[in-house]
Amino acid sequence: MESSNFNSSLLHFLQSSPTPFHATQSMKNRLLSSGFVELHEDHNWVIEEGGRYFVSRNGSSLIAFTTPSLDFFNTGWRMIGAHTDSPCFKLKPNAQVTRHGHHQLGVEVYGGVLLHTWLDRDLSIAGRVTFKTVTGDIKSRLIDFKKAIATIPNLAIHLNRGVNSDGFAVNAQEEILPILCDATNEFELKHVIQRQLEKEHSDIYVDLILDFELSMYDAQPPALVGLHDEYLCSARLDNLLSCFVGMEALIASNDERPSLLICTDHEEVGSLSTCGANGPFLEDVLRRLSPNPEHYVQAIQNSMLISADNAHALHPNYASKHDKLHAPTINQGAVIKVNNNQRYATNSETAAIYKDIAAQEGCNVQTFVVRSDMACGSTIGPITSGEIGVPTLDIGLPTFGMHSIRETAGSKDAYELYKVLARFTKRTNLIAK
Known part of the structure; x- marks a missing residue:
């Protein structure tokens, strides 16, 4: 090769x-x-x-x-x-959060994440879903939304004047909840997961989503970078x-x-x-x-x-x-x-x-x-x-x-x-x- x-x-x-x-x-x-x-x-x-x-x-x-x-x-x-x-963010079992006009996702920090790098990125969701079929079987399948469906916006410098001189500590409980959509839209996380599951696996007929292991990830594709493609960024x-x-x-x-x-x-x-x-x-x-x-x-x-x-x-x-x-x-x-x-x-x-x-x-x-x-x-x-x-x-x-x-x-x-x-x-x- x-x-x-x-x-x-x-x-x-x-x-x-x-x-x-x-x-x-x-x-x-x-x-x-x-x-x-x-x-x-x-x-x-x-x-x-x-x-x-x-x-x-x-x-x-x-x-x-x-x-x-x-x-x-x-x-x-x-x-x-x-x-x-x-290292990444993984969805909590009860991940659905609504705050101040936006539907968000409660996430848990997995591993030694460099937290601030996740701000202002195009994020997607992927992982494993376990469910009961209409015939009563319990199965697991993988899903991957692929497209960017969430983001964690930074706080404007006007509201955080000391960020460049004093540093910026990110609170993992309160400040890294990805925003998924605005609250004028109806949203039920398990319904969204089920639709994605049935979209990716047309042979599956889901009766009930039982549990999931889902992670957030950067939707930007990997690339060769540099004037002469010296670097691999991903x-x-x-x-x-x-x-x-x-x-x-x-x-x-x-x-x-x-x-x-x-x-x-x-x-x-x-x-x-x-x-x-x-x-x-x-x-x-x-x-x-x-x-x-x-x-x-x-x-x-x-x-x-x-x-x-x-x-x-x-x-x-x-x-x-x-x-x-x-x-x-x-x-x-x-x-x-x-x-x-x-x-x-x-x-x-x-x-x-x-x-x-x-x-x-x-x-x-x-x-x-x-x-x-x-x-x-x-x-x-x-x-x-x-x-x-x-x-x-x-x-x-x-x-x-x-x-x-x-x-x-x-x-x-x-x-x-x-x-x-x-x-x-x-x-x-x-x-x-």
């Missing part, structure tokens, strides 16, 4: 994946079209040599893997990890960018080594869930593939995980926020993330493996270490390595504005990471014992 085609497919993936449910469905569609077979956790599995498979949990997390050999305890796995969720780059890169690397693996992609939900809120990295999903899958306890431990110790999650690029307007010797630049290659307090799981051996592979591909490598006087974020890397004991590298693509409604990465970096990860899936030797 060429760089321009890669970025075009990436933009389409981002646009079609406004929620973790939609991202998982997008990955399912891509994997099915590439010859992967869907497995179901409540069925018996028949895994064959030379197979390509995937399984999902909760509709928002996915594990895909290839089995060129079934001798996992000798070959180990080449694993790539990412997460499907992004919502949810953290971390759908890594999901896409990892998926394409797995598809391109040519089945030379057993390889596995894990994309889990709820990383932005700690990963502790049935489908999160701090839950049992990955271990459940690996133990089904290596049911012998001795072989399972051997397989893990012959494996390596690359946890791919975005890294903080050196912002030219805020250069002092970086350690000047560990300040990665956009479009200069992926970033190895190091933290000796184990906020990242990188060690010298896993970093060395990545550097060696990158050199073979002619790709640049950068390093990020947070300033010693600042707190460090974390990823699924330490969680997964702590859960199953797999040697792990934390890496990411340099990004501006992480956790903003619209983030910025380099248009060259994703394709370079894809090339390195694709070679990683074929890697025979790790660290010599």
Whole structure:
């Protein structure tokens, strides 16, 4: 795949994946079209040599893997990890609010949202709806309004004179309720949801909306930006960018080594869930593939995980926020993330493996270490390595504005990471014992 085609497919993936449910469905569609077979956790599995498979949990997390050999305890796995969720606003169960002539939506902040970036944006709604059909069945389906249907207007500077000098703190309870329509129009949220559900799924006859998991999202499409298209600007780059890169690397693996992609939900809120990295999903899958306890431990110790999650690029307007010797630049290659307090799981051996592979591909490598006087974020890397004991590298693509409604990465970096990860899936030797 060429760089321009890669970025075009990436933009389409981002646009079609406004929620973790939609991202998982997008990955399912891509994997099915590439010859992967869907497995179901409540069925018996028949895994064959030379197979390509995937399984999902909760509709928002996915594990895909290839089995060129079934001798996992000798070959180990080449694993790539990412997460499907992004900071956002999620509708509360009783979301319908009417105030001062406007119908609004009560929302809950999910993850570490950069709140002010959501003001004055064109917002839409997507997610999962659970309902009872006219025949009495309970089902769930995805919906996506796609068009802009809401906004959160800023307060005029005339009513907030000190905003540019004193800063602007946004109250999450009172000041981020999206405005949906004016109160002269009749509005019942569940009726709106039901109409959208029946519009998108013509075979569904809904009797009653029972519940929903719906998120607000930026309706502006992703785009290449810059005089020479140097930048990729989009919502949810953290971390759908890594999901896409990892998926394409797995598809391109040519089945030379057993390889596995894990994309889990709820990383932005700690990963502790049935489908999160701090839950049992990955271990459940690996133990089904290596049911012998001795072989399972051997397989893990012959494996390596690359946890791919975005890294903080050196912002030219805020250069002092970086350690000047560990300040990665956009479009200069992926970033190895190091933290000796184990906020990242990188060690010298896993970093060395990545550097060696990158050199073979002619790709640049950068390093990020947070300033010693600042707190460090974390990823699924330490969680997964702590859960199953797999040697792990934390890496990411340099990004501006992480956790903003619209983030910025380099248009060259994703394709370079894809090339390195694709070679990683074929890697025979790790660290010599």
